[in-house]
Amino acid sequence: MNPEGQEAVLHIVVSLGFLIVVWWSLQSFRFDVFVRDPEGPKAKMLMILLTIAISQLVTSFFMDYLDGSLMLRYLF
Secondary structure (H helix, E strand, C coil), X not given: CXXXXXXXXXXXXXXXXXHHHHXXXXXXXXXXXXXXXXXXXXXXXXXXXXXHHHHHHHHHHHHHHHHHHHHHHHCC
């Protein structure tokens, strides 16, 4: 496997991992305070979209941090 393929697999695994962690952590959030029908389809879609958005942000931060830390070896 070439390095680009390894990076792609790592990115997919990290994305799915953070997606699961964010979904799990959002389960404790009280959406009933903010939405009228917390069990309705609109509230479920909001939960899914929030999970995807937050996990994308966390994954981007983690992958950028990993890339930056791997580039440090070229500093010296």
